[in-house]
Amino acid sequence: MTMSENNPNRPWWRGATIYQIYPRSFMDSNGDGIGDLPGITSRLDYVASLGVDAIWVSPFFLSPMKDFGYDVADFRAVDPIFGALDDFDAMVARAHALGLRVLIDQVMSHTSDQHAWFVESRSSRDNPKADWFVWADAKPDGSPPSNWQSVFGGPAWTWDARRQQYYLHNFLASQPQLNCHNREVQDAMLANLEFWLERGVDGFRLDAVNFAMHDPALTDNPPAPDTGKPRTRPFDFQLRIHNQSHPDIPAYIERIRELTDRYGERPGTIFTVAEVGGDDSEAEMRAFTADDRRFNSTYGFNFLYAERLTADLVCRALTEWPDEPGTNWPSWAFENHDAPRALSRWADDEHREAFAAMKMALLACMRGNPILYNGEELGLTQVDIPFDQLQDPEAIANWPLTLSRDGVRTPLPWTAEGGFTSGTPWLPYGEENLARSVAAQDAANASLLHHTRAMLALRNAHPALHHGSVDWCRAEGALLSFGRSADGESVECHFNLSVAPVALSGLDGDAEILCALNGANPSEIPPYGALIVRP
Structure with missing residues (x-):
């Protein structure tokens, strides 16, 4: 029996442990070397055995995969490499049968340049979707409309000859920015959320929400002060106050909450957790979750890029979000598909086993929603991917100063030989991680895998740890x-x-x-x- 079943007035997600699944790397069912939805379904018994309450499935939508699914060409279609809509429905049904809730990613700020909306928008300046993306004329000298820089390097503007204008992209040039100031765009994005709610999802992890709206005046960003930290991208040289974080975003979030409250067992039971990063993330996290009219939680970056795990860091994180009415319910992750494996950042080889056990106990004891990234329960470490095998566009563009995200996206080792696929995996397993396979740890009572199960069972057994x-x-x-x-x-x-x-x-x-x-x-x-x- 779950804690939410013990108290029906508490939403299921308050204190829930969430397991993030990166579909490309979790389990491959057809031997093409890329994980898929049937693969996920086949391993849900394992996920349920951990004692988690929900899965969060990273993007599986139709995409040219320039940014591995975060460049969406159709928000309502499954990319063929992952399966079909029937496979998604089967995954949801199996998860629910096992008592697992299902969260999916929703990319709220941009699409792929192959999305039908953008294809139409770029075709002319007077088509029905002409204003669905952020277009602007060149300056008199032909340069971009503002000095804004892309997260992945270079200007955040690309010239389009068809419209004789620039379009905005905060990420890759193949990820044009939606104009979420436009009510029609909001309506269309809400309809996409409703499509998945009708298919039975229990919530959403909302990607890059603070990039959803820009300053329509296209004001230049001021330079950022030099903090002494390495700056690997032009993006790091600016205070990003005009290309993101517009004050109208919370009103858009309230529309999303109005929609999700129409689903679930009762209002507030569809879980929404927003990714919020950036220089002013704390203020935005509070704004995005205020007054029980917006998102339920935010996904903090306190630990994801921290070089060290310190007592002071944890105390600051815990005390930032007191248990008060109208205050954000936090969600915590020590690693994810974008951030390096925590053990590779925080522990040396000699103490790694002891540190991994302590880290798991700490995550289980923190107030909020612990989010485990697939393989974290095995103690996987960051894999060093040679340049000629890199897939990550950010790592390729900023080599060698940016740590490759590929190193945390390597396939899950189910057996000592790999067991993820019968073919050639899209990324190498990493020899060190093969020794930490599910099979090996299932057979060893003292393993981190068994310890993870024990820590989550302890959390679930004690109200103070679960939701206190x-x-x-x-x-x-x-x-x-x-x-x-x-x-x-x-x-x-x-x-x-x-x-x-x-x-x-x-x-x-x-x-x-x-x-x-x-x-x-x-x-x-x-x-x-x-x-x-x-x-």
Whole structure:
């Protein structure tokens, strides 16, 4: 029985653990080397065995795959490499039969240049969709309308000879920017969401929402101050205040919420979690989730690109979102399809096993929705992809300074030989990761896979960990401690985020130990140990 079933007034997603599936790399059913929807369906029993509540499936829509599905050519069609709509329906049915909710990505700010909307929009300046994308005349000298830069490098404007105008693209030139100021565009995007709601999805992860609207005056962005960090792209040289984050975006979000509230068991049960990155992400996260009229949660970047996991970093993240009415319910991830594997950033080889176990315990104890990226439960590390095998357009364009996203997108190793496909995988497994296969870890009781199941079971068994408040948080050097409570239960969580033991004092001698990890005890926590107690 899930926590939401224990309390029908609490939406299912509040405290839920979500498992992100990157379809290209999860399971291939037909031997072409690329994962697909039937492959996902065939492995959902494994996902359910982890103790998660939902899956988030990254884009599987019709696409030329210039950005591997985030360049959508048809929001309502499954790309043939992933299967067909019937395969999607079968996946949803199987997930629901196993008690798993289904979330899917929705790309809200742009399309592929092969989308029918853009094909029509670029055909003339007076067609019905002429204003569905962001078009602008050249400056008198022929240069782009503003100085805005693309995330992937170079100007955010590309000249189109058919219209004799520039079009905006915050990402690849093949990803033209939707003009979401246009009410017709909003209506069309809402209709796309409704298409998938009618097919039974339980929520959406909404991509790049803060890029959905721009400053119509096309004001130049000011230069960004030099912080001393390497700047690998022209995008890093600007304060991006005019090409994104327009103040009208929250009103658009309210329209999305009005739609999703018409579905699910009752209003608020269709889960919406927005990706929000950038220099002013905290303010936008609050605005995008305000007053229970907008999104349910936002997907923070606090940990995704952090070079180190520190007690102070975790405390800041937890205390930014207090348990107060109208305040954002957070969602946390330590890694995803865009961010490098956490173990490769945060742990050395000697301590990697202990660190991985502590990291999983920490994620399970944090207030919010933990999001596990496929393979994280196995302790997969970042794979070094040679330049001649790179697929990631950002890595190719900015080689060698940008860390390749391909290294975190490698196929899931189901067996020691791979087991992902009967053909040649689209990316290499990585020899180190083959030793961490599902089969090997299923057979070893002390594995990270079994530990992940145990940590999620612990979270689900204790209201304080599942959906409780954070009552206090302390960062004392490498010692991270916080208290959580809900439904009359209180739990204390202590983590050592260093390679040296730390002393622990002040614990009630009668405290019930719920988890003592890596040799932790009430007086001392060894390197990367954890102690979770109920006073």
